[in-house]
Amino acid sequence: MSTYAQKKGFGATVWDYLTTVDHKKIAVLYLIAGGFFFVVGGLEAMFIRIQLAVPNSDFVSAGLYNQILTMHGTTMIFLAAMPLLFGFMNAIMPLQIGARDVAFPFINALGFWLFFFGGVFLNLSWFLGGAPDAGWTSYASLSLASEGHGIDFYLLGLQISGAGTLMGGINFLVTIINMRAPGMTYMRMPLFTWTTFVASALILFAFPPLTVGIFLLMFDRLFGSNFFVTAAGGNTIIWEHLFWIFGHPEVYILVLPAFGIFSEIIPVFSRKRLFGYSSMVFATVLIGFLGFMVWAHHMFTVGLGPIANAIFAVATMAIAVPTGIKIFNWLFTMWGGSIKFTTPMHYAVAFIPSFLMGGVTGVMLASAAADYQYHDTYFVVAHFHYVIVGGVVFAILAGTTFYWPKMFGTMLNETLGKITFWLFFIGFHLTFFIQHFLGLWGMPRRIFTFLEGQGLETGNFVSTVGAFFMAAATVVLVINIIITTVKNERVGNDPWGDGRTLEWAIPSPPPFYNFKQLPLVRGLDPLWIEKMEGKKGMTPAEPLGDIHMPNASFIPFVISFGLFVAAFGAMYRLDYGWGLPVLIIGLAITFGSMFLRSVKDDHGFHIHKEELIDEDDNKGVKA
Amino acid sequence: MKKLAKWRLFSLLALMALILSGCGKPYLSTLQPAGEVAQRQYDLMQLSTIIMVGVIAVVTIIFLIVVFRFKRKDEQIPKQVEGSHKLEIIWTVIPILLLLVLAVPTVIETFRLADVSAMDEVNEDGKTDALVINVRANLYWWEFEYPNEEIVTSQELVVPTDQRVYFNLKASDVKHSFWIPSVGGKMDTNTDNINKFWLKFDSKGAEKANELFYGKCAELCGPSHALMDFKVRAVPSDEFDQWVASMQGIEEPIQPETALAQEGQELFNQSCIGCHAITPNNASPEAARVAPNLTDFGDRAYVAGILENNEENIKKWLADPETLKPGNKMSKTYGELTPEQIDALTAYLMELKVQE
16 A cells, blocks of 8 residues: 555545545545435435325425425436446546546546536525426426526526536546557447447537526526517427437436446356447447437427427337347347356346336337327336436446445445345336336326326325335445445455456556556457456556656636536526625636636646555555 | 346236236226227337337346356356357347337327318318317416307316317416327427317217316426316217307306305406406407306316315315415415305305206
């Protein structure tokens, strides 16, 4: 262990994380913040299910229910699922391509802090007069009619955190294009890196429409414009288009990295290379491309006409083909393999049929004429939870157990992990399977209560019971994390024993510079290749030399904080005199710190060759 | 893993059983279609479900073999297979063919359900031969205007069975969505434009549903979105014609008979009439029709679309609409009513009947 990892005081640790530009520490920040919002969103889900357990319930009021459902969706998508996946991308992707950090470490930190302050801002709405209540889709006629500042919190919060996400996406793109280790060609990149790459490209093209839409709605609400005011010649359907041009690719932004995580786990625990690697890559790119061609399937009932509906129906069905390719490739990776059922592998195996269910209902929904029945019912709720929980959340839970040793140097308890899995798996199907039928029986989504005598009682009760299983699973996971952290039993480079890719060739957790010498990549699954040839680790691609590293910086935090302040000013400008000055002060903080960053030369520092050699010696002594 | 497999099998069986039994209520469920549109959509659902269950079956078989046969037994390293072009082609081409089987009827039905050409065929009077109904969605209530018949009603849509009924759909405040699950899929009522579609109400289905279908708002529209229900009375066409005739016969407000109801009428005319019309005439502009038309209130099966129409529920509604339908536009438009006033108004409202 080096001097860099010596025990530090609590304050020093906090300062370290506030100023860090190290992708691994930023990953931890994403994981903590994303995990926190995941719990918040989960609590909101529990309130929803408790309210709907029995007909005519008055557990929460009608208006409050709409706030809860809006915040559940918004939190889970923007503040939980994406940041958690960003956490894994940050932690693992640079290691997988043999890089010492991402291309722009400073921007990486800025992206995190923007997301964090945006998320905090959005959630402060609970304490400042009420949360947004127009659904995560925030359709314009309703969101313009919504009283109070709830929708403003939504707009400003998402605008800030969305900027962070966009930066993150661009950063990953540049990193993957420019920073691959010698020999790491595109067609040797692990699937998780590939999916990160495609998801980042989707972010690059999908977030600007959302940004534009949010700006227009924000101008309407805060500055008196009329983009979506029908009476003044505006058009609310435009909002729906802008939202879904973002919203549909967003689904793939979430689910592609999930595919990536499973594409790493399945080969490792099957001890077999990924079946049909090149067709997997091709399918990923194709899904990403088609993902932009299908947004109007969320709008089949809007009245776009049969031509548009038919085109979008057929385009949507087409996505099933590359997705099907993936399912079969995963199955045939396991076929003939030697499968070890660890906790991550449990999730990966369970993911296949669970996600398949969400996929096939997706094809059913694509059938436009039939969708008129499914649209905005619990059938849709069931469908997207099968995709997002059965796909993305399973992947996040799998990734957490799989990459925990790499990120923190300790193994999560396998028994507790399996208990979490079974509770979550049973709870998931119990909650959402019946919802398909609730929808078909005539239950619209987003209703705060249902009346007796409509045949919806049993189904809703079953669904609520399932939700409690998932809550219990989450509690066990938290206990597991605490126990593991307290025990602190350190593990080696390749704790699962069958690691195939570069991240398993370096210590857990890796030193802050990742690779002392950049590795030479000789094919797909580079570590596996070396192992099969009886070598212990990677062959270096360069002689031991000085390593150039970036300096830590507090500026990303300040830039983001400025926008956080400015958002309050913008929102309260019309209500209070202090609004405008606060808006100006906030922007001044942001632009001032950006200016400071621009004029201050920061060349980073070098780790000298001698220190790296010393470290080796120290290790030898300690071991 | 055995448990997992059983679970999958169980859910599959449950899916089949539920589909075969066609669950749900006949007046609400999409699985008990009571009209041509719902039937066509149900057929599409069945077709897609059969294809998808087939896909699930194939995947499940491979899945079960993989999970049971290839569990790790020794520390041998399995053969590293790159892939197989033959297999890749198979699982690319077969899904494409399956999708074509679904895509063709989907496109045909999408066009068929959008065919509203009958709405454009105007006869010499400037009216359509087809029955057209203008639906206007408002924060938590529905207005149904029959432009050819020149009458307006609210909350309870009256339609003839076994003929196509055409709808013009729009919203007057925020976006809603018009949905009668057992009769056909929904269409949004936008604030920007008028949407058109058609439905057909099956007489057999109507019988099963006791002539009363449930209608719902399917687009989040505010606190009482969940309670923005309406009802559809689907009656044989002669009965429908009778209803139209008796509605058209109401040129002056219906005169109540009992003394209590007359007292109620007076109260009504002092305040409620500012928003609620009690004649079915559609001459007044939409902007003036700010609350449900109550001409045939006494004939309706439900109060506010959600409570059974009886004395007790009318009183409950008049005394405190806010609790029953949070955020509705009627609350706080009038002062506290005394129990006597509520009794009188209730008696009056119950006498607003156009049919015997």
